[in-house]
Amino acid sequence: MTAKNDLVLDISDLVVHYETMEGTVKALNGVNMKIEHGRTLGLVGETGAGKTTTALSIMRLIPDPPGIIKSGKIMFEGNDILKLPESKIRELRGSKISMIFQDPMTSLNPVITVGEQIAEVYRVHETISIKQAEEKANEMLELVGIPSQRSCEYPHQFSGGMRQRVMIAIALACNPKLLIADEPTTALDVTIQSQVLDLMKELIKKLDMSMIMITHDLGIVAEVCDEVMVMYAGRIIEQGSVRNVFKNTLHPYTEGLFNSLPSIHNEKERLKPIPGLMPDPIELPLGCAFAPRCSYADERCNKGIPEIRNYDTHSVACYAYDRPGFKLRGRN
Amino acid sequence: MAEELIRVENLKKHFKTKYGLLYAVDGIDFSIEKGKTLGLVGESGCGKSTTGRLIMRLIDSTGGKIIFEEQDITHIKGNEMHELRREIQMIFQDPFGSLNPRKSVYELINEPLRWYNVCKSKAEEKEKIESLMETVGLAQRFINTYPHELDGGRRQRIGVARALALDPKLIVCDEPVSALDVSIQAQILNLLQDLQQERGLTFLFITHDLAVVNHLSDDVAVMYLGKLVEKAPVNEIFSNPLHPYTQALFSAIPSIDVDNKRERILLKGEISSPINPPNECRFAKRCIYVQDICRQKEPELREVSPGHFLSCAVK
Numbered sequence: 001m002t003a004k005n006d007l008v009l010d011i012s013d014l015v016v017h018y019e020t021m022e023g024t025v026k027a028l029n030g031v032n033m034k035i036e037h038g039r040t041l042g043l044v045g046e047t048g049a050g051k052t053t054t055a056l057s058i059m060r061l062i063p064d065p066p067g068i069i070k071s072g073k074i075m076f077e078g079n080d081i082l083k084l085p086e087s088k089i090r091e092l093r094g095s096k097i098s099m100i101f102q103d104p105m106t107s108l109n110p111v112i113t114v115g116e117q118i119a120e121v122y123r124v125h126e127t128i129s130i131k132q133a134e135e136k137a138n139e140m141l142e143l144v145g146i147p148s149q150r151s152c153e154y155p156h157q158f159s160g161g162m163r164q165r166v167m168i169a170i171a172l173a174c175n176p177k178l179l180i181a182d183e184p185t186t187a188l189d190v191t192i193q194s195q196v197l198d199l200m201k202e203l204i205k206k207l208d209m210s211m212i213m214i215t216h217d218l219g220i221v222a223e224v225c226d227e228v229m230v231m232y233a234g235r236i237i238e239q240g241s242v243r244n245v246f247k248n249t250l251h252p253y254t255e256g257l258f259n260s261l262p263s264i265h266n267e268k269e270r271l272k273p274i275p276g277l278m279p280d281p282i283e284l285p286l287g288c289a290f291a292p293r294c295s296y297a298d299e300r301c302n303k304g305i306p307e308i309r310n311y312d313t314h315s316v317a318c319y320a321y322d323r324p325g326f327k328l329r330g331r332n
Numbered sequence: 333m334a335e336e337l338i339r340v341e342n343l344k345k346h347f348k349t350k351y352g353l354l355y356a357v358d359g360i361d362f363s364i365e366k367g368k369t370l371g372l373v374g375e376s377g378c379g380k381s382t383t384g385r386l387i388m389r390l391i392d393s394t395g396g397k398i399i400f401e402e403q404d405i406t407h408i409k410g411n412e413m414h415e416l417r418r419e420i421q422m423i424f425q426d427p428f429g430s431l432n433p434r435k436s437v438y439e440l441i442n443e444p445l446r447w448y449n450v451c452k453s454k455a456e457e458k459e460k461i462e463s464l465m466e467t468v469g470l471a472q473r474f475i476n477t478y479p480h481e482l483d484g485g486r487r488q489r490i491g492v493a494r495a496l497a498l499d500p501k502l503i504v505c506d507e508p509v510s511a512l513d514v515s516i517q518a519q520i521l522n523l524l525q526d527l528q529q530e531r532g533l534t535f536l537f538i539t540h541d542l543a544v545v546n547h548l549s550d551d552v553a554v555m556y557l558g559k560l561v562e563k564a565p566v567n568e569i570f571s572n573p574l575h576p577y578t579q580a581l582f583s584a585i586p587s588i589d590v591d592n593k594r595e596r597i598l599l600k601g602e603i604s605s606p607i608n609p610p611n612e613c614r615f616a617k618r619c620i621y622v623q624d625i626c627r628q629k630e631p632e633l634r635e636v637s638p639g640h641f642l643s644c645a646v647k
Contacts, residue, residue, distance in 0.1 A: 046513040047484075159602050160376075189375035189540065191599045194584040198598060216513060219586030246590045260518035261588065262547035270525070271547070273518030277483060 007075075008178055008210045009035040009058065014072030016053055016062060016234075023282040027053040029234040031072070032308070035178070040204060040211040042225035042242065044218060044257075048278055049231040051214045055180045057082075058212075059099055060089045076178070095125040098171035102183040104163035108155040114166045115141070115151025121173040140169040144199060161192035168200065175207055182214045197224055218257065222246060230254050233279055233289035235305075240314020250316035252294045255328050288319065296320050296328070337534045338387065338502055339363035343396035345382050352608040356382040358558035359396065361633070364502075364551075369528065369535040371549030371566070373542060373581070377603055378555040380538045384504045387536065388422050389413065400502070418448060421495040425507035427487035431479040438475050440490055441465070444497040464493045469523060485516035492523065499531075506538045521547060542585055546570055554578050557606050557614040560633055564640040574642050576619045613645065621646045 011033040018025040028050045035041050043051050056062050058074055060081060074081040076097065081089070101107040109117060118137035122128050128136075138148035144165040155163055164184060171179060181200065185193040201224055204211055213225055221228050221242060228245050230238040230253065238251040249255050256274035276293040279285055285292060291301040300319050308317040320326045345357040357379040364370045374380045385391050387398060389405065398406045405416055421444075424430040431440055441461045444450075451457035462472060468489040479487055488508060495503050505524070509517040525548065527533055537548055545552055546566060553563040554575065562575040573579045580597040599618050613619070613626040625645045633643040 046515060161602060189603075190542075190584040191375065191580060192602060194586075194596060195598060197586070217586060218588045222588050222590050223586045243590050246588060257514060258588070260515045262518070262521065262543040263588075271518040271522055273522065274515040277485070277516075 006036050007034055008037050009033070009212075010073075010075040011054075011058070012073045012075075014054070014057060014074065015070040016050075016057055016072075017068050017070055018066045019068060020066050020282075025066075025281045026284055027067075027234050027281060028057070029284070031231075031234070031236055033229065033236065035210050035212065037210055038208060039227060040213060040225045042221035042228040043212055043214045043231060044216060044221055044228060045231035046216060046278060048233075048281065050234040051231055052182055053234075054231075055099065055182050055212065055214055058178075058180060059093055059097060060084075091125070094121055094171075094176075095174040096176055097178045097180065098174075098176040099180040099182065100164075100167050100171050100184045102186050104160060104167050104187070105155065107167060108163060110155055113152050113154055114146075114158070115148075117166070118151075118169050118173055121170055125174050136173070137169075140173055141166075143172075143203070144169045159192075160188050161196060164188060164196050165199065168196075168203070172203060172207060172209075176209060179204070179209050179211045180214070181211060183216070184213075185220070186215070186217075200224070218246075218261065230257075233281060233284060235289065235317065236308060237290065237317045238315065239308065244313040248313050249328065250311060250314070250321070251290075251318055252296050252320070252328060253290045255330075256293075288317075296326075334365040334367065336363050337366045337401065338536075339397075339399045340383075340387070341397045341399070343383070343386060343398065344394045345379075345386055345391065346394045349607060354607045355558045355609060356606060357386065357393075360553075360555070360558075360560045362553055362560065362563060364534055364536060366501075366534055367528070367532045368550040369537050369548050371545035371552045372536060372538045372555060373540065373545050373552060374555035375540060375581075375603060377557075377606065379558040379606070380555050381506055383555070384422070384506050384536060384538050387502075388420055388504055389416065418498045419500050420502045420504065421498065421500040422504045422506065423488075423491050423495050423508045426511055427484055427491055428479070428511075431487060431490060433479055436476050436478055437465070437470070437482075437490055440479070441493045441497060444494055448498060450498070460497075464497060467496065467527070468493045469519075483516075484512050485519060488512060488520055489523070492520070492527075496527065496531075500533070502534045502536065504536045504538070507540070508537075509544060510539065510541060517544075524548065542582060554581070557603060557609065559614055559630075559643065560641070561615065561643050562641065563633070568637075568640055572640075574636065574640070574647050575615075575644050576621050576647070577615050580618075613643075 011031060014028050014031040016028040018027055031054055045051050057069060062069060069082055115137050118140050119133040122133040122136050138151055141148045141151055146162060146165055185196050188196060215221060225242050228242050229236045232253050238245060238254050249258060259272040260274060262271060274293050279289055287302040287304055288306055291297040306317045306319045308315050311321050341361055342359045343357055344359055347354040347356055362370060372380045372383060386393050393406060397404055438461055441464055442457060445457060445460060451460055465472060470486060470489050509520050539545055549566045552566050552569045554561050556577050562578045573582055580599045583597045601618050604617055611629060613631055616622050616626040623646055631643045631645045633641050636642045
């Protein structure tokens with residue numbers, strides 16, 4: 001473990017619920033997460049696992065109502081983000097912590113030029129003249145690989161990949177300490193995706209930032225991240241370095257994810273999908289949320305919720321490792 | 333030799349736009365044998381969905397021929413068209429947008445059956461729908477639910493059931509799993525594979541996901557800006573991709589192999605406009621091997637080794 005002052009973000013026991021007509025959606029049920037300076041963390045999981053809710057909590061953007069942060073702490077630069085007044089949060093957003101969203105079309109304003117949208121970040125967060133802001137915006141555009149002559153164009157004149165570059169320019173304008181990227185390349189084609197990922201990797205290094213990369217694509221995690229956390233039903237169920245989690249998978253769910261992937265190397269083999277569906281977050285099972293779909297589960301798994309703890313190379317939340325000599329069956 | 337089910341010859345679709353003619357599909361040839369799967373791969377805007385819709389006869393072609401079971405179906409109309417639709421069905425990408433939200437699962441699956449008067453009585457209809465639900469792995473308790481009550485995977489199963497209802501010979505699958513989570517995606521892929529084996533179905537599988545193509549297809553055709561750039565049996569194309577675009581496309585897929593980092597070919601720029609393309613290789617602008625000859629005329633698709641077709645002047 002590294003010294004505490006190296007931590008950029010420290011989330012402990014975060015619980016977030018959404019109160020709806022149908023009942024309480026238990027989106028996050030005690031999430032712990034630490035990110036060290038200069039590291040990239042991959043947050044993986046399927047739809048509804050709580051990845052985006054985690055990101056929105058860090059930005060304090062959980063819609064309220066219906067969202068309620070029940071408990072927990074999000075420490076950033078010595079302050080608990082959850083306790084800061086709204087005015088302080090507004091200072092943080094976009095300057096110290098930024099976010100890139102999945103869909104670059106809906107996150108850009110269609111009636112404002114891209115140059116102005118980048119300059120806006122400087123005008124909000126820095127005391128700076130309009131002229132200077134424009135100049136800085138042009139520099140940012142060049143940095144993300146767009147000729148600055150295009151700063152007076154509108155988002156619809158850009159392709160998807162270019163728009164995502166504009167989003168990156170906006171997010172990185174004020175040199176944030178932490179960048180949250182929520183499925184930044186899901187809407188892009190693979191050849192464009194690899195361009196954008198390369199750009200992000202390069203800029204993270206250049207600007208010395210930390211990043212949370214939210215994705216459902218394990219391939220992207222392997223390419224971009226240092227560490228990975230696997231989420232399931234609002235909890236982190238496995239966590240460790242990318243190498244350890246990928247090579248020495250511990251949680252049955254993570255194993256199931258890998259087995260579901262068609263690979264470009266071993267074709268024709270029948271896929272082994274995880275049976276069933278993720279539980280309804282309104283009615284979570286009493287025990288381990290994955291137990292109903294887990295082929296290793298026994299009675300104990302249906303009774304209690306396993307804590308995440310160290311085992312072998314990294315951390316896992318699974319009771320099965322209390323059984324002597326337990327091992328997963330391995331991947332195909 | 334297996335029998336050929338469908339063949340397209342020099343198929344073209346041009347759209348008129350404000351700025352000129354858009355060459356969405358510009359002279360492609362391929363055929364699919366009975367019981368086989370052709371994977372049609374390419375990026376957004378390359379014309380793969382347009383090809384699917386041409387084969388479905390949802391839009392009319394500008395030129396070329398579509399031959400289905402040795403019959404030219406390029407221009408058939410009316411009754412013949414109605415009968416043809418029994419034979420060719422489609423599974424769509426978006427299980428949210430392709431199902432009428434005001435119809436229950438029963439009504440949705442019944443739609444094609446009713447359209448073709450398949451069932452003689454209410455009882456037979458119910459029996460048929462229940463058996464279709466069983467085939468696609470939908471529990472009977474969902475029979476009266478509406479699409480919004482179901483998750484994406486189950487909705488896509490309804491889509492599959494609808495496509496199967498009339499016992500078609502060919503199913504055009506347009507990105508059927510790209511909106512689904514991986515674990516659900518695997519369930520649907522397995523289902524499609526089982527159905528193909530049991531019923532001898534033929535698939536045209538349109539997708540941008542190369543891993544999925546590799547998993548399901550017998551043959552693979554790669555499209556770029558309305559043209560086929562390479563076509564080969566699946567093992568051949570994955571082990572020996574020849575076209576510079578195919579190579580770049582394959583190398584761009586993020587790999588989960590943490591030990592074996594492949595060298596990636598980063599393409600410069602983006603797909604150029606399909607409106608009035610110049611008479612040169614359409615990939616020339618992004619190609620790393622580009623030479624003068626590439627800019628002089630469009631290369632033809634030719635057979636470089638048995639079954640392996642390539643359209644590149646350099647390689």
